[in-house]
Amino acid sequence: MIKNEFTKDGKRLILFSGGADSMALLHCMQSINQVDLVLHFNHHLRAEESDKDEQFCREYCELNKLPLEVVHLDLESARQANEGDEQLARRLRLAYLEKNYASWNIYLAHHQDDVQESFFMRAMRGANSSGLCALRPERQVGELKLIRPLLDYSREQLRQYLKENNLSWREDSSNHDADYCDRNFIRHELMPKLSILGKGLSHTLDHLAEENDxxxxxxxxxxxxxxxxxxxxxxxxxxxxxxxxxxxxxxxxxxxxxxxxxxxxxxxxxxxxxxxxxxxxxxxxxxxxxxxxxxxLPPQKLELLWKWQEHDSIEFAGYRFFIGASNSDESFALEQMPSELLLRMPQQGDKIQPFGKNKKVLLSKLFSDAKLSQQERCSFPVLCAGEEIIYLPGIRRAEFARLAEGHAQMRIGYERI
The missing domain is CATH 1.20.59 (Chorismate Mutase Domain, subunit A)
Incomplete structure (x- = not known):
């Protein structure tokens, strides 16, 4: 059932809910030896039933010697205002996949019926053509490569495949409740009535996909x-x-x-x-x-601790800082330097006491004197000892830890990378 174009080089991750569609996908991928890892998300939306889905997936993968990872999602703690279960679950799944499997080929079990149901769901939400034909055979979402090899098959064809191969699956009870979500209403109420009007919807979706491209x-x-x-x-x-x-x-x-x-x-x-x-x-x-x-995009509000006694160099915001002599170094009194230094981005109202001065000045004044653009100012690295700003590379060092004659010194240099 899986066309050759969907067999990819690189690692392959199969999302497996235990339902009929994902069971058909996993079995198809098994049959052509295209499974590197199986992943099951437990959303905990249906209490004991969700746990039974997980157990079913564990037993199937154990029986077939397939590596399985189970991820438990806490939807309630991550819910945003007016965010429904389906939208929230998708957001959390994508976030997890992006963090852990950005370089993998990720296989999903969407099929022909899903494409048509999604069309009506998105149409009622005011989607453009990109949203109306979002379920494509292959799609890049951020750093994720999503692959849907079953879009040519209907829900009924996939179930027939399972029966022919004597495979069982889990039924999600909420899938049969037309009041549970918009998708179920479209699936059980709208689609059966529309089917008697003709079969042109698939052609409409093809045209939309071409125009969207x-x-x-x-x-x-x-x-x-x-x-x-x-x-x-x-x-x-x-x-x-x-x-x-x-x-x-x-x-x-x-x-x-x-x-x-x-x-x-x-x-x-x-x-x-x-x-x-x-x-x-x-x-x-x-x-x-x-x-x-x-x-x-706004610069990331990054902070990075530098344990300089363990690591004599560190990279941050396009710079490399290091301990040791260089043409760009500054010398500080070693005895006054904490064991950890902090690298961060500038913040509004930041001040530094420049070397040789008896009062602090705003960083914005020094940035202006250095003729830095607003973009450069917002992402400029600031080196701190605790809360004290001690170094702006290439611009100014602080009075902090002034080196006295005969005292051990610590030399900090930098280079652009």
Whole structure:
């Protein structure tokens, strides 16, 4: 059943719920020796039934000598405002996969019926053509490579395959409750009635997929010109959500902009900020708009402890710091240096007491004197001893730990990488 185009080089991860669809997928992949690891997510949404699903998966994999990983998800502690079970579970699954299996081929058991049901679900939510035909045979989501080799087969065909191979599966009781979620209503109430009107839906989806491919290529072309207020404002309305989504995806972030977030961005594009402004886009994501019109991601608020007695060099924010002599080093009194130094990004109101001065000055003043752009200032590495800023590489060192004659010294150098 699995076409040759879906047999990939590299490691292969099969998502296995224990249901009929994933059982068909796993068995098919087994039959062509394309299984490196099986992964089961226990969402704990159906109490004892969820645990029985897990046990079923464990027993099947043990019997067939397949390596299995089980991941328990705590949905309630991670739920965001107005986030439903299905949306939340998908977000947590993707986050786990991105953290642990970004370099793998990840196989999912979506089939022909899922494609049609998803079309109506997304249509009622106001999706564009990208959303209406989102279930593609292969798709890159952030750093994840998702593969769906069963899209040519219906739910009924997969169940027939299981019966022919004497395979059992778990039935999710919530799948039969039309009131449980939108998908079940569409599956049990809407689709049977629509089927009597004809079989043209699959052709409509093919046409949408072709048009979506064209729009995606157009969005890539627009983004290649640079993500700026001017370029974004000039984009055709149909391309704007795709440009935003592509920008996040190229940064390794799986994010789908909402109409509300796009309206917020459009409003902010009307007036450039004096320096920069962070624009909340939902799902914990932000865009940063600069006074020159450039749009970027805000610098990560990173901190890194440097145990310099154990590691004589460390990399941070495009710099390498090291202990030892160099053309760019600064000398500090060794006895005053703590065993751990802190590297972090600048924060609003940060001050340093420059070497030879008796009072502190704002970092913003030193950055301005050094003619750093706003973008460079926000990602400039700051070296601290506790809460005291002691070094801005290439700009200024602090009065902290002034070296006295005859005292042991610690020399800190840096280089751009």
């Amino acid at each position: 064209y729009l995606q290529e157009s969005a890539k072309h627009e983004l290649s010109k640079g993500f700026t207020v001017e370029n974004y404002t000039r984009c055709h309305k149909a391309l704007k959500p795709r440009v935003v989504r592509l920008f996040f995806e190229e940064s390794g972030i799986p994010y789908v902009p909402t109409q509300a977030s796009l309206k917020r961005l459009a409003k902010e594009c009307l007036n450039l900020p004096e320096s920069y402004k962070d624009i909340p886009m939902g799902e914990g994501q932000e865009l940063r708009m600069w006074n020159d019109g450039e749009i970027s």
